[in-house]
Amino acid sequence: MADLRCDLAGIRSPNPFWLASAPPTDKAYNVRRAFAAGWGGVVWKTLGEDPPVVNLSSRYGAIGFEGRRMAGLNNIELISDRPLATNLAEIKEVKRDFPDRALVVSLMVPCVEESWKAILPLVEETGADGVELNFGCPHGMSERNMGAAVGQVPEYVEMVTRWVKAGTRMPVIVKLTPNVTSILPPAHAALAGGADAVSLINTIQSVIGVDLDRMAPEPVVDGMGTHGGYCGPAVKPVALRMVGEIARDPELSGLPVSGIGGISTWRDAAEFLAMGATSLQVCTAAMHHGFRIVEDMISGLSNWMDGKGYARIADVTGRAVPNFVPWNRLNMNFHTLAHIDQERCIGCGLCYIACEDTSHQAIAALRIDGARRYEVIEAECVGCNLCAHVCPVPDCIEMRPQPVDGVLTWPDHPANPRRRESERAG
Amino acid sequence: MTERIACARLESETLRHNFSDIHPPLSAPQAVIEAERCLRCHDAPCIEACPTGIDIPAFINRIATGDVKGAASAILSSNILGGSCARVCPTEILCEGVCVRVTLGEPAVEIAALQRHATDWQMAHGPAFTRAAATGKRVAVIGTGPAGLACAHRLALLGHEVTLFEKAARPGGLNEYGIAAYKLVDDFARREIDFVLAIGGITLHTGMALGKDMSLEDLREAFDAVFLGLGLSGVRALGLPGETLPHVRDAVAFIAELRQATDLGEIAVGRRVVVIGGGNTAIDAAVQCRKLGAEEVTLVYRRGPESMSATRDEQDFALRNGVVIRHNARPQHFEGGPGGVTAAVFLRADGETLTLPADLVLKAVGQLYEDGPPALETGSGRIWTDGFGRTSLPRVYAGGDCVGGQELTVAAVAMGRDAAMTIHRDLEEPRHG
Numbered sequence A: 001m002a003d004l005r006c007d008l009a010g011i012r013s014p015n016p017f018w019l020a021s022a023p024p025t026d027k028a029y030n031v032r033r034a035f036a037a038g039w040g041g042v043v044w045k046t047l048g049e050d051p052p053v054v055n056l057s058s059r060y061g062a063i064g065f066e067g068r069r070m071a072g073l074n075n076i077e078l079i080s081d082r083p084l085a086t087n088l089a090e091i092k093e094v095k096r097d098f099p100d101r102a103l104v105v106s107l108m109v110p111c112v113e114e115s116w117k118a119i120l121p122l123v124e125e126t127g128a129d130g131v132e133l134n135f136g137c138p139h140g141m142s143e144r145n146m147g148a149a150v151g152q153v154p155e156y157v158e159m160v161t162r163w164v165k166a167g168t169r170m171p172v173i174v175k176l177t178p179n180v181t182s183i184l185p186p187a188h189a190a191l192a193g194g195a196d197a198v199s200l201i202n203t204i205q206s207v208i209g210v211d212l213d214r215m216a217p218e219p220v221v222d223g224m225g226t227h228g229g230y231c232g233p234a235v236k237p238v239a240l241r242m243v244g245e246i247a248r249d250p251e252l253s254g255l256p257v258s259g260i261g262g263i264s265t266w267r268d269a270a271e272f273l274a275m276g277a278t279s280l281q282v283c284t285a286a287m288h289h290g291f292r293i294v295e296d297m298i299s300g301l302s303n304w305m306d307g308k309g310y311a312r313i314a315d316v317t318g319r320a321v322p323n324f325v326p327w328n329r330l331n332m333n334f335h336t337l338a339h340i341d342q343e344r345c346i347g348c349g350l351c352y353i354a355c356e357d358t359s360h361q362a363i364a365a366l367r368i369d370g371a372r373r374y375e376v377i378e379a380e381c382v383g384c385n386l387c388a389h390v391c392p393v394p395d396c397i398e399m400r401p402q403p404v405d406g407v408l409t410w411p412d413h414p415a416n417p418r419r420r421e422s423e424r425a426g
Numbered sequence B: 001m002t003e004r005i006a007c008a009r010l011e012s013e014t015l016r017h018n019f020s021d022i023h024p025p026l027s028a029p030q031a032v033i034e035a036e037r038c039l040r041c042h043d044a045p046c047i048e049a050c051p052t053g054i055d056i057p058a059f060i061n062r063i064a065t066g067d068v069k070g071a072a073s074a075i076l077s078s079n080i081l082g083g084s085c086a087r088v089c090p091t092e093i094l095c096e097g098v099c100v101r102v103t104l105g106e107p108a109v110e111i112a113a114l115q116r117h118a119t120d121w122q123m124a125h126g127p128a129f130t131r132a133a134a135t136g137k138r139v140a141v142i143g144t145g146p147a148g149l150a151c152a153h154r155l156a157l158l159g160h161e162v163t164l165f166e167k168a169a170r171p172g173g174l175n176e177y178g179i180a181a182y183k184l185v186d187d188f189a190r191r192e193i194d195f196v197l198a199i200g201g202i203t204l205h206t207g208m209a210l211g212k213d214m215s216l217e218d219l220r221e222a223f224d225a226v227f228l229g230l231g232l233s234g235v236r237a238l239g240l241p242g243e244t245l246p247h248v249r250d251a252v253a254f255i256a257e258l259r260q261a262t263d264l265g266e267i268a269v270g271r272r273v274v275v276i277g278g279g280n281t282a283i284d285a286a287v288q289c290r291k292l293g294a295e296e297v298t299l300v301y302r303r304g305p306e307s308m309s310a311t312r313d314e315q316d317f318a319l320r321n322g323v324v325i326r327h328n329a330r331p332q333h334f335e336g337g338p339g340g341v342t343a344a345v346f347l348r349a350d351g352e353t354l355t356l357p358a359d360l361v362l363k364a365v366g367q368l369y370e371d372g373p374p375a376l377e378t379g380s381g382r383i384w385t386d387g388f389g390r391t392s393l394p395r396v397y398a399g400g401d402c403v404g405g406q407e408l409t410v411a412a413v414a415m416g417r418d419a420a421m422t423i424h425r426d427l428e429e430p431r432h433g
């Protein structure tokens, strides 16, 4: 059986599945239940200075997709609304009772050195395994110049990270906000400030929907709404890209990553690991299904690793990163062709209409003795994959890679007006 | 000894339960979930399988996206009796039978249930359409079954003035007198007629029979066009000894009586019932006898199961309701005396005689087109039309069972609607003759 133990910058846990800093990790009651269910670690709900913040009623909005609820979740909650001392006392007790689990404390205090210097010894005293700096909260806190307001300015990220590193022996994880044009400058700033790891993504600024009767963004609070933070399965693609960009950056490649964003199954987890993550954080999936989902994630990940012959998490971490390249490095000689398995085809015609109306008119709609038959016109197929994606039947449309004759990338391509000089000479 | 023929074999509460809706409606959230199962095929097979060609993927997508009104107009613009079709269509041989989900090895999308969801909504909210400007043309429509109603509605929609004549006391044709009670529960058929007539421009006269109270010639003189949706007035006789014994009855008449009863406890049914026939009428008669409390109901068909015109689902439904189905047995004669029939005697394919004791025998061996206007040419025993609804007489059109075809409610609707379109075109551009 695969060894799922995880070590993120010295923070150890029996498995890589941590609960992200959010309502599931708000207090001892939940965290104890989570550990009992098997979670490898938690990042405690973000602590701030006293007096605690006050939360609103009507906090979450959600979108479903085709019958599935909560494909995306958005929230307008703030950080922990409980007194600091209560949280610290509970953290201490829980850590004492679960010494083998990772217990990381998320922090967000005003952007002044004294505030950070003051809170760190209090956290250290609990015996927590590390701190995570919440530079990501995109709503409410950012309007108070905290959270994403810090995370969006690389200079602040570096400065605060430096203060924290100077103020504690604990490993420091910097949690990055996706609400930036490029994730690389803040990640570089975290590294420059001395961060031991980064975690990403925090939530994405969003308006999840508009209540058309009340004419207000959701969730509606007494007739009005505000933007919130978006998370859940829908944000996974955004998160994977950002994790991968950090992992493939030559300077950042040594920086451990805790992957977050839409992780709901072992497969999502494996994908984050492959794109460079070492530990994984989950919020929405736990809020949707409860803590027991971790059992399925552990089971699935370890069975998959056994099947692939991966002995430990480190064997998976970053496996896909060398293959995650800029567009310019992709082989333009590669060609793939759609192939429809006529035995499996149910005749829905979705591939036909997709290709006909919106792609390359490469599927013929035929009637043979009255029966519908759809055939690929290979000469027209550009291999875009659209038909295979719209086809509702598993394995019915296969994209068949054609034999490749050498590698030709855009910088060398004859159609490129700015083709590499050297090639032209040669 | 229990009465051989008796009313109220079951408590009224049990009867109410037995004759309640066999497919209760979907709730709004259930409808959305079911609607989301539709793959929205291009060139969808279900549209082709629907005789009225409802744009099924479109109406289902409208339900999925919360536009129930839009869904209803997508349905009703093709089939104004979409509400009863949602309840009575044998969808397993129509739209749902060709749903690609079935090819995928899954249950079909519940098209009929979704259609009911949308049409119920519309019926609770009034007419779906408004009439075009009046054309001043007057059309007589004879018969208020699905064909006549669909024709009348479409003509009224297009701005023509319609007069509906119905020989029976109540309008609706077999929707009112023939369809099994548990398919069209409560007063649905009547509410649907109110809904159809609410478009305006249609005047209804019941108790007025063509050939008795007026002639085709009178109508051709008084109206710009005449549509005949007469259905099938006759029933086939077996021509066997003992057929005139008391309690050897025609199934259609038995069902009509049942449909008109205000109290199902007033319907007399035998303890042991034999139903002869292999179509849906036979199934409906047999099942309704069971539901009325008959202890033994045997449906006897002269050939094998594959030749039965009742669909597989209908046959299964009968079996689930405790009906015994016997195949390959031809009726020979009926035994009994002045008190009524006591047994039905059959000859089996293997030459053996099968005698089934019976207190009630229901014959469901087919309906016939009878008593139509003699001036009309017929073909295969029905009114001949040119495929667009035109009969052999100018300005006289026909559709529905009296013309033939699938003999389904939905087919009658399609023929009535299409004939209306032909009438509309012909009225605009009169043909010679």
Ligand SMILES: Cc1cc2nc3c(=O)[nH]c(=O)nc-3n(C[C@H](O)[C@H](O)[C@H](O)COP(=O)(O)OP(=O)(O)OC[C@H]3O[C@@H](n4cnc5c(N)ncnc54)[C@H](O)[C@@H]3O)c2cc1C
Pocket (backbone or CB within 6 Å): B088, B089, B090, B142, B143, B144, B145, B146, B147, B148, B165, B166, B167, B168, B171, B172, B173, B174, B175, B178, B179, B180, B183, B208, B209, B210, B211, B229, B230, B231, B232, B233, B252, B255, B280, B281, B284, B399, B400, B401, B402, B406, B407, B408, B409, B410, B412
């Ligand atoms: C027992 C039974 C059960 C059935 N169950 C189903 C089912 O579950 N699903 C399904 O799809 N189909 C079913 N059908 C078939 C369906 O009911 C018919 O195909 C459909 O009703 C035909 O419509 P129509 O308008 O042509 O005729 P009808 O519905 O028969 O209507 C004809 C109308 O014309 C009137 N009329 C006749 N002659 C005259 C005249 N001279 N003057 C004035 N009015 C006249 C009649 O009184 C009647 O109202 C069933 C049929 C029967 C008999």
Ligand SMILES: Cc1cc2nc3c(=O)[nH]c(=O)nc-3n(C[C@H](O)[C@H](O)[C@H](O)COP(=O)(O)O)c2cc1C
Pocket (backbone or CB within 6 Å): A020, A021, A022, A023, A045, A046, A073, A074, A075, A077, A078, A079, A080, A106, A134, A136, A137, A175, A201, A202, A203, A231, A232, A233, A235, A260, A261, A262, A263, A281, A282, A283, A284, A285
């Ligand atoms: C209701 C809610 C409250 C959250 N509060 C915090 C918080 O206090 N601190 C923090 O760093 N992230 C917070 N997050 C963000 C999550 O930790 C996580 O980064 C995000 O939800 C993405 O992961 P997911 O897709 O698994 O939910 C919150 C998320 C939710 C849904």
Ligand code: SF4
Pocket (backbone or CB within 6 Å): A337, A338, A354, A355, A359, A360, A361, A362, A363, A376, A380, A381, A382, A383, A384, A385, A386, A387, A388
């Ligand atoms: S891969 Fe794209 S171009 Fe080729 S058949 Fe499919 S949809 Fe058409």
